[in-house]
Amino acid sequence: MKLALPKGPLQGGTADLLRQAGLGVSEYGNGSRSYRPKCDSSSGLFAKVFHEKDIAIQVAIGNYDLGICRLDWVDELMIKYRSDAVVKIGDLGFGRRTLFVAVAGSAGDCSLESLRDSSDSLRIVSEYPNLAEAFALKQRLRRFRIFPVWGSAESFPPENAELAIVVGTSTDSLRERGLTPVTIVLESSACLIANRASLEEKDLGHVLTCLSRGRVEDSGNVEPIEAGAEREGQRSGPRESLVFLALPDGHQQPHTIGLLNRAGLTVEGYNAGKPTRSPRLDIDGVRVKVIRPQDMPLQVANGNFDLAITGKDWVSDHRARFPVSPVEELLDLGYGKVKIVAVVSNHVPVSSTADLRKTRRGAALRVASEYVNIADKYTHDNHLAPYKIIPTWGASEAFLPEDADVLIENTETGSTIAKNDLKIIDTLFESTACLIGNSDALSRPEKKDGIARIVETLRRGVEAAPDS
């Protein structure tokens, strides 16, 4: 009996549930970093930890019999890939949150009717692109574009999207983030899901009974609240001449702060701890937002931002999907050096991509990666068909060897890979942080001087780096 458990905000509640259920699962709970919790040998249970978003997929394809994740991720999968492979067994009573459609607080009240009547192309940003599309179709929006993002959807309105579909614990929590709710897409909470074939053919009775015994009270605040986006009072010029710059959050943030400091730039609201979503740069005519590096190439390509600091890995992934994209690499920033590698389990007799091709048998090669387009290109460039790409949203090392054959992953030193009993069989390329720009914006007379000034300033920052 295979059970997929969530990583992240549901981890505490799920650990409580498992404890009450008496299923003998240990080394799983708040703060635990193990991907393979221990299960009592008598329980016949095998458990693995995944990013929540991966759990619905793993249960749908039958890799896991049961899974715990929030309903929004289940619906996000099932609304696009209509199948009855996943059965929702029941609400587990914790991790409650609501998926809202929202506009920028500064946009004032907005009704569904006014959205329906709009003949403009509405930009909808969301971590839930499938639910966003279903919402747009159901509401009969005349024209819309969906921007799928890895996170920070609340940063986009109003300049970079008209609508954001985001989760929150209440309408107040949205207002705190500078958004005004328009309507609710769905109410969500942690739920137990099962693979239909497993439910019909396997004996899951003991585990289901134990889990139904557990009762976990909702703490009421399971979601980390993103910092509010400051949407008003920014220094601005005419929109056509404004330069929109995207700065990264996450691992790249400290390095980027260093670069900005060396370049003599101060970005208020970006320097300490968790950044605000719209910090202020001390250069006139520049507007800054903080978004995920993964989302930047697409957002630069579609003209939402003129410049962005991201990684070459994400630019490559973008180019593999959109070969004629107007994204240009303007400056190698030198930091954030990683290798993008192909990885397999230490227990398979494969030491190169060529070996992988030679040892192929009939079944499709399962390639897991956060970089789905790079993984797709690697696989077909190396004639590894038939193959399946399994998109992941983190905790990717956990997929090998049971749930994938190959992983395309980034690594700085290789130590995490080695720690997970995995080995590198190929290096696809090396990646560093880089400044990217939109080639159309670079040639636009009203913007090009402003862009050139920022590029030159950052270049000075790169040249002033200790190891340059």
Add this chain to the structure above:
Amino acid sequence: MKVPRCKGMRDLVPQDMARFRRIEAAFGDCCVAWGYQEIRTPVLEYLHLFTSAGTLSPDMLGRVYTFLDWDGWSGERVVLRPDGTIPAARLYVENFQDLPIARFFYTENTFAFEGSGKESRERWQCGAELIGGSRLEGDVELISLALEAIGKLGIGPLEVKVAHAGVLKTFLEELGFTGEQEAEALDQVFAGNREILGYMRDRNPETVRQLELLFGLKGSSPGFVENLKATFCASLPALEPSLDQLARIAELLTGSGHSYQIDFTSGRGFEYYTGIIFGFYCAGRRLGGGGRYDELIPLVGGQDVCASGFALYIDELMELIEEAPQRERILVRAKDGDGLKSSLEIAQRLREASHIAEFDLGYRDTSGFRWIVDLRSSEGIEVVDRDLGEKNSLSSVEELLKMIQEAACR
């Protein structure tokens, strides 16, 4: 490794294609004779062509194949054509708005996800669109054209079922439905789910009673429409313009010698239509349908031009027709190396005379051929007619052509 075809897709093997081409040719010949011109729209369109028209239900749009193109970084999605009419309307608006009347026909495939495994996700249809011009006579023209095309394929007896979208919409508005709810309610009623009428009954029992009465009545004359007017218009005067139109169409159909049935349960796909809706049936099987959609051209950015059209479902028609008689095949064989050049020449002459001539590439089974022509450089031409069991020796190609021609005439 054997790679199967994609789930939900269908291969058309030579026997299927022979039927397919028969349908396409019969339909095309009729359309050309009625003054229609052939068009073909691209298989990829922008999704917003279909969302902005607002004429496909959310359920339908939820089953279309959409994706981002290789340059789709702007987020603008493209779609595998889910419908033939809306692209035809776009083509008209883009190219032919100056024409007072445009008559188009097409043979195209459409794509929509289908999860039951019972139907193909790719469907073929022959469609005709009449844009501009008189309304009611145009509708009758389209019905006549469709009947002629189906009749040419030897399919029958045919039933024509007629309804009017305006009548149905008036009832639903009276019940308080709007937009999305209206479409959903009607979809359910047409799918045979009358439970929703029970739900409506609580709101407005008299209107539901009348709607049930309407669904239960079938007629086949202008007088029947007059009866409907007398029955319903006193309590629902808004029905009158639609029923007047229906009465006029009934007169025109009767005058054209077409038999038809007015049946309001046949109004499938009604969301599209603004006026008459019609469907063609054979032995209970729906072979196609169409109607009037006067709001579509303005919705896709054109002027206020009325339009109507229909589509015949090729996949359904293929089930009902025989394969066209095969032309006789001739196998040409060179018995020795010197005969090869002559055999090439003879095969060429046979093809020029509209025969099917195949070279022998080592066939063991010659059962598909009526004629087997053997060439020996020294001994002339030896011909076997496998139907008659005769063998003849001939000295020239002319003699061969004459013999085959005479046999065909016997």
